[in-house]
Amino acid sequence: MNASAGDLFGLPPEDRTSSRYTGYTRAHWEAAADGLLKAAWKWATPGGARLDLPGPPSHSGVRSDGLEGYARTFLAAGFRVAGAGGKDPNGLLERYADGLDAGTRTPGRDDAESWPLILDHHVQGQPMVESASVALGLRLTRPWLWDRLTSDVQDRAEQWLRGALRHVPAGNNWYLFPYTVAGFLESVGRGDAETARARERASELLEHWYRGDGWYADGDGRAFDHYNGWALHLYPLLDAHLARDEEESAHHGARLREHLESFSLMFGGDGAPLHFGRSLTYRFAASAGVGLGAVTGHTPLTPGASRRVVSGSLRYFLERGAVGNDGLLSLGWHGPHAATLQTYSGPASPYWASKAFVALLAPDGHPLWASPEEAAPSEGPDRVLSVPAAGFLVQSTGADGVVRLHNHGSDHVRPDEGESAADEDPHYARLAYSTVTGPTSAENTADNHLSVVVGGARSARRRIRPLGSGHGDGWGWAASWHLPVFPAGPSTVPGLRVESVTVARGRHELRVHRVLGAPDGARAELTGWATDPDGPARSLLRGLHGWEAPESVRAPQGTAFARRVTVPRLGAEVTGTAVLVALASLTADPQAALPDEAVDATVDGVVDRVEVAGDTVTVRWAEDGARTRIAFGRGAVTADHG
DSSP states (O other), rough: OOOHHHHHHHOOOOTTTTTTTTTOOOOHHHHHHHHHHHHHHBBTTTSSSSSSSSOOTTTTTTHHHHHHHHHHHHHHHHHHHHHHOOOTOOOHHHHHHHHHHHTSSSTTSSSSSSSOOOOOOHHHHHHHHHHHHHHHHHTTTTTGGGGGGHHHHHHHHHHHGGGTSSSOOOOGGGHHHHHHHHHHHHTTTTOOHHHHHHHHHHHHHHHHHOOOOOEESSSSSSSSSTTTTIIIIHHHHHHHHHTTTTHHHHHHHHHHHHHHHGGGGGGGGTTTTTTOOGGGGGGGGHHHHHHHHHHHTSSOOOOOHHHHHHHHHHHHHHHTTOTTTTTBBBBBBBSGGGGGGTOOOOTTTGGGGGGGGGOOOOOOTEEEESSOHHHHHHHSSSSEEETTTTEEEEEEETTTTTEEESSSSSOOOOOTTTGGGGOOOOHHHHEEEEOOOOOOOTTTTSSEEEEEEEEEEEEESSSSSEEEEETTTTTTEEEEHHHOSOOOOOOOOTTEEEEEEEETTTTTTEEEEEEEEEEEEEEEEEOOOOTTSSSSOOEEEEESSSOOEEEEEEEEOOOOSSSEEEEEEHHHHEEEEEEEEOOOOOOOEOOOOOOOOTTTBBBTTTOOOOOEEEEEEEETTTTTEEEEEEEEEESOOEEEEE
């Protein structure tokens, strides 16, 4: 059993007067940062240039991983010291200064201290990622670190950092790494045409990737995830804030404000962010955008609600085993969890969680810390919110604080990339995600998935094409279509297409699918939420039209939330065009009663009647008699409710 974070890090006593939801104050944040840094520095090389944390290496190798340990912890140290006005009770900056000196003496040499060179992303790219953290750490702590370095060390550091300006980033948020390096160099009087061009190029791409509603795509495709908060909003707005550039702050700040209108709802009442998208081992970095909004004033949230979200997220992970008995952040979610990881994840990767400590830039006495905590957006009345730009439908229930994300727009497939079932990513491909459940592994039955089975092969969902979304008072909908692709035999079936609609109301989800062009002998399968039969979260999946009786399927590899999970599944024989309707539900409210399956294929107490006439589905809700109508057209879907 893991030791408590309070014991490991010496957290102060809870303050339930000012922080009635979490008990955390600014002092808890400082203690958490100090504890994480103290544990990580035990693994430093003699010169302090690398923190070689224990564990299996990433595909970039141990030298790059060691640089990652230095750079990502430097972020936490930078926020910690800058937010305290330069006070450095643990002598952190001296260590980072020594490490900078040692790492840049002979870059590229294969020894215990030298940092790897920054090259193109497909050659040796990871150091480019870390260069941004080094640059940002130096910028945050300039009066107490950079300005006290000898000119020789400054010159060597600049030369190493400029590798980020001279090599090709990956085609996504990576362009913000040279942008951040250039911003630092310009801030210390070392800017030139090279730094200006790096910033111009990143700004051009950022505008190209902006899709509206406060959301950026992470590259030229349709990848919408936590990278919005911990990268695409964080770097440009923090750069403008540190530079005191009012025009750029207003531009990027307005987008962050709009982003937080929807994103702030994506934290559960227990503090958990949505388990969705890649790099989830960064954990409480998910709250970085909320913290930055409070620091800069560009947020729709009150200071008390902002603190509730950021402190709730930090506490959520500290209490659930994210930190091992050695004080180190593990690779995983709660504790270690291999299925959460990507191949680029190494022992120090979790320390991008340091970005959450941007909240410490709000000094003691700032409204973020001085105002009493208020409820998080997910702790109020039930809400349903559509985010058309991203193709999201966000559904929260106040009784249990559970947030669900219905994904009809984010797929992490590049525009130039083909669709292959072998590349299906459980963290993007599923129909829905939540704050209390995780997706099953790629080797197990997929949760929250509509597959078509042809010749014994189950289809995957790769590229997701939105078909529309909207919301009203107490309800919302989102729709998309995808081309089923298969792992065996021909990758596609001519004419086969699946259109999917989710209607959210309360804790219930109406899931409507239209399968077109199904060959003879095909079968459709729909799965629901993967939950532990003995855990607090419970799920339901019932057929309303076209589906056979449900069954329960085991997922032996479990999820990031539970080792033992089962997945409800429906099946139906389909040929040609078929319209299928089901009701799903997920709850962690112990008082909530999940209905039993009714004889007439509706669900007692929830749905009163279902009518399917051609390509139109009409559902009458039992509670209040409201009617939901979904109409499929040629490449379009409409929905209304009343």
